[in-house]
Amino acid sequence: MNRMMKHYLFWPLCVLGALLLFNLLYSPDFFSIVLRDGHLYGSLIDILNFGAPLVLVAIGMTLVIATKGIDLSVGSIVAISGAIACLSISKGSDQSSLGLVMTAILSSLALSLVLGLWNGFLVAGAGIQPIIATLILMVAGRGIAQLVTSGQIITVDSSTYEYIGAGSLATLPFSIFIVTAMLIVALLLTRKTALGLFIESVGSNPTASRLTGIRSNMVIISVYIFCGLCAGIAGLLLSSNVSSADGNNAGLWYELDAILAVVIGGTSLNGGRFYLMGTVIGALIIQTLTTTIYMIGVPPEITLVVKSVVVLAVCLIQSETFRSTIMTRWKTRNYPGEKEVVRHVR
Amino acid sequence: MSDQDPILQMRGIHKRFPGVKALSNVDFRLFPGEVHALMGENGAGKSTLIKVLTGVYSIDEGTVDMEGSPISVTSPQESQTAGISTVYQEVNLCPNLTVAENIYIGREPRKFGRILWKEMNRNAAVLLKERLNLDIDVTLPLQYYSVAIQQLVAIARALNISAKVLILDEPTSSLDRNEVQQLFGIMRKLKSDGLAILFVTHFLDQVYEISDRITILRNGEFVGEYRVNELSRIDLVLKMIGKELNLLEELPQLSQEYKDSSGEVLLTASGLGRKGSIEPFDLTLHKGEVVGLAGLLGSGRTEVARLFFGADKPDQGGITSPGIEGGIHSPRDAIKRKIAFCSENRKAEGIIDDLTVRENIILALQASRGWFRTISRKRQDELADEYIQLMNINPPNPEHLIKNLSGGNQQKVLLARWLLTEPRLLILDEPTRGIDVGAKAEIQKLVLSLSRQGMSFLFISSELEEVLRVSDRIAVLRDRNKVKEISGEEMNPHEIMQAIAGG
Structure with a gap:
């Protein structure tokens, strides 16, 4: 039991389990999944589908945070990527043509890579603190997205493009496959090459890493590029799901949800060890929470409050200090004199 | 008064x-x-x-x-x-x-x-x-x-x-x-x-x-x-x-015969200096030689080591090595030339807290190979086990987090990390500080046996006995100046003390 509690996935899984249990008790048909027209429908599928962009962004964020960095610009990259893709598709004569959609996707992904490179350059090359360096793109990027869409919502009518975010493959939403693929890429990159080791090393002790001969700048730049790419793909999923791009609101506050997912998943903001699977669970917790809040009909004006209370509870459960304080209180509850004694012994 | x-x-x-x-x-x-x-x-x-x-x-x-x-x-x-x-x-x-x-x-x-x-x-x-x-x-x-x-x-x-x-x-x-x-x-x-x-x-x-x-x-x-x-x-x-002084005279000399310094030249520092840390100095290192740096705290010992490793950039002079173009401008340059450096500041510049003993051991080797030429997990385990045994690291568990090891064992892990890269020159800055007597003797013996196999050392220690015991030649530093080089018969505590104290 004790060893199980020490496992990094223990608390995140507990929280997710508790949320699902709550749903089971509150509305038993939460778990029902039906097959209709070759598609699976149900709340669980919805959570996976709508949670896909967040999972993607959070995976990229995990690697950035592992280097003791942070990327606030992911929400803006999400918006830009969707806007660029929709803009180029909307200008085509045959919006469903595969060539046009591919060009649109590739150009928005290429731009996401460049934006990630920009962040990485500011952090590693120019030595700006990550929170400031990425704040620049967070603000400027939102502006760029609004420029691209001219402040309007661009709608597209392309069944090909729509497939990415709303289509389904083997009865499951296609977005799940994209996310799984990116998760596997991230796992392979970090666990099958030495990149993961270098990321943890740079995040844990940059000075020692430099003296060990690790090219820390290269490592840092690559994680920001990867994070940019993840956000770009998330932007495509989001805009394709609704067949439109909204420069003002797409991906708004995504960076905060993503950071939360990473932290809930067990990766420390101090850098070092990172847990990709933990992050995935963390993102799913957040998505489940959002879905639950909508489902049980919390009045819209207090949803944010409810969400933050749950998040606070999750963070407290995960805090070692908090847990040990509670445990000490609990254990010494019957012995008012004990504290006094302990103080003297110290 | x-x-x-x-x-x-x-x-x-x-x-x-x-x-x-x-x-x-x-x-x-x-x-x-x-x-x-x-x-x-x-x-x-x-x-x-x-x-x-x-x-x-x-x-x-x-x-x-x-x-x-x-x-x-x-x-x-x-x-x-x-x-x-x-x-x-x-x-x-x-x-x-x-x-x-x-x-x-x-x-x-x-x-x-x-x-x-x-x-x-x-x-x-x-x-x-x-x-x-x-x-x-x-x-x-x-x-x-x-x-x-x-x-x-x-x-x-x-x-x-x-x-x-x-x-x-x-x-x-x-x-x-x-x-x-x-x-x-x-x-x-x-x-x-x-x-x-x-x-x-x-x-x-x-x-x-x-x-x-x-x-x-x-x-x-x-x-x-x-x-x-x-x-x-x-x-x-x-x-x-x-x-x-008389107690120092009776030191058992571990390296019995002084190697003459006519061996193959490994590195030559000429006029190497950095404002505010060390005045320009010349120093030549030979193959298989242990050069000790003696001096009080703050005399510039660490600064010399850092310049040799490229950890600090010199503002005058340079380091040349026969047969290799270019100088040493970064730790990577130094590592390419097969130079390794164990910093005196183990906690801040040596160990990677969050990683395991195994990961800490293979880190430098992996860094020199790059991301994609990964050392397989099986090979990592073999290497870790081999060096844990060789260096007598305790507890002998490669999956232990390094931050939970004692200072002496952390030091051995760092030595293992660099030995794995098969360096030609190993710079040891206070390798025995804060570690127990047994581990200290092990490290000194290791230095001697490796130097017989042709590895060169730059050995820094505050303990004069230790420097005397392992070195073939000693460079003495005082007030950020290299003041003297002592070798052969002259290498006795009195000479060195005189040079350290100066005046």
Whole structure:
């Protein structure tokens, strides 16, 4: 039991389990999944589908945070990527043509890579603190997205493009496959090459890493590029799901949800060890929470409050200090004199 | 001077930290109108004594008398009220505030709650002019002035708060020669004003230039108080490191035959130097040779090592190695030339806390191979097991987090990390500091056996015996200068002591 509690996935899984249990008790048909027209429908599928962009962004964020960095610009990259893709598709004569959609996707992904490179350059090359360096793109990027869409919502009518975010493959939403693929890429990159080791090393002790001969700048730049790419793909999923791009609101506050997912998943903001699977669970917790809040009909004006209370509870459960304080209180509850004694012994 | 009563007298001071006796039965006294140097090697208890005196730490046992009456210093405020002021090594002022604001911050002259800026600026200017002979614009931000001036402003602030005892904790470490002279001029003036100055420094020359009296501490114990003109430099050094010369003479020499230095040249540093850290020096390293660097703390030993590894960039001279183009500008350059470096600062520059022993061991090898030529997990386990056994690392579990290992075992992991890269030169900066006797001997033996196999070493240690025991040749450093190179028959404690003490 004790060893199980020490496992990094223990608390995140507990929280997710508790949320699902709550749903089971509150509305038993939460778990029902039906097959209709070759598609699976149900709340669980919805959570996976709508949670896909967040999972993607959070995976990229995990690697950035592992280097003791942070990327606030992911929400803006999400918006830009969707806007660029929709803009180029909307200008085509045959919006469903595969060539046009591919060009649109590739150009928005290429731009996401460049934006990630920009962040990485500011952090590693120019030595700006990550929170400031990425704040620049967070603000400027939102502006760029609004420029691209001219402040309007661009709608597209392309069944090909729509497939990415709303289509389904083997009865499951296609977005799940994209996310799984990116998760596997991230796992392979970090666990099958030495990149993961270098990321943890740079995040844990940059000075020692430099003296060990690790090219820390290269490592840092690559994680920001990867994070940019993840956000770009998330932007495509989001805009394709609704067949439109909204420069003002797409991906708004995504960076905060993503950071939360990473932290809930067990990766420390101090850098070092990172847990990709933990992050995935963390993102799913957040998505489940959002879905639950909508489902049980919390009045819209207090949803944010409810969400933050749950998040606070999750963070407290995960805090070692908090847990040990509670445990000490609990254990010494019957012995008012004990504290006094302990103080003297110290 | 001694017919006067001491202004400050500390008797029988004890201070314990969990597991360590930082100070045991230390006496210290300070007379008005003297500069008193507090000397000791690393861990001797100098900074603890200062922190006790300034109320940062509380005293476990012992008394402090100020002008004959006992005082209690349990907080920095109390210490200041009693008349003790400190200027720390790193200037702790606010660079963005003006000079006058820095001097008067927290004690601004006020009238009905309003700060009298004009009066404050005028007072500051007068204070600096009269007490420190310093004529500067006090309304400019502090950062507009050099470190030396900032140091003087810190002194002015200390004087203004209370002016009976002034503690200067390594004030000269970031000053150049002229600035040091300027500071000394002011110290002499303050001394003649009757101020008692406690001066901490690592520079022997400066001690002999400015001080009247010296108190020596060693391992938290009081060694003695001496008048400067009654204590020779060599005696001072011997008392600091706590060895008698004749005892040192009888050292068992581990490396029996001195290797002649005519072997293949590995690296040549010519005119290598870096302003503010080490004066230009020449040093040639040969294949299979152990070159020791001897000198007191702060003499520039680590700085030499860092230049050789490319951890610091030199601003003059360079390193050449026969048959290889280009110099060494970064640790990666050095690693490419098969140079490895174990820093003295194990925690900050050596181990990667969050990683396991296995990961720490393979890290340098993996870094030199790049991301994609991964060492397979099986091979990693083999290597980790092999080196855990070879180096006798305890606990012998490669999946243990390195932060949970003892200092000695962490050091062995770091050695393993570099040995895995098969270096031609291994730079060891204090490899045996803070580790137990057994591990120490193991590391020394390892150095000798590897050097017989052709590996070269640059070996730095504060312990002279150790340097003597393993080195084929010793370069002696003093006050950031390489002063002598000693080899062969000349390599005896007396010669080295003489060179370390100088003068």
